[in-house]
Amino acid sequence: MKDQIFEAIENQNLLEFNYEGYSRTVEPHCYGLTTKGNEAIRAYQVDGYSSSGKMGWKLYDLSKADNLEILDDIFETRDDYKRGDKGMSKIFIEI
Template sequence: MKPMICTAIRSKMIIRFYYNGGFRKLEPFCYGVSTSGNEVLRAYQTSGYSKSGNPAGWKLFRVSEISSLKITGEYFEDIRPGYNPKDPIIKRIYCCV
């Protein structure tokens, strides 16, 4: 999964995956290891399922809970407001925008 996520991040390609009850569509920005030792993905969700009922916005996903990951072939161009490439939750970065 790591190569696919990093390819999407470096190419600014939108991804889709199943997570915590439903499919989500996201702009991936940063992938690495969290301060608690889990592989995580910081992404901006644009649509799809949300357990909280708020499908759009910045979210942090535990990679071990992601399934059915697909690169959609769609691209995103802009850096979303609020993006921090030095995310304090991610202590080791594999790849980022």
């Protein structure tokens, strides 16, 4: 999963995965360790299930994700993305 996330961020490909049993499609912008020490991605959700019913910026704990797939679709960096994500204690890669 780690290699796929690196590739998706480097090439700005959409990712699709199941999260807590539901499909999500996201634009991954940052991958690292959260302040609680969990591997996670900061991504903008563009499709799929959302418990809040809203799309937008979310932090995904990767221990709750599976069936990750890189899509052919490309995305542009979001203007409101802020590098140096404060929700991460260590960043492995970011846009």
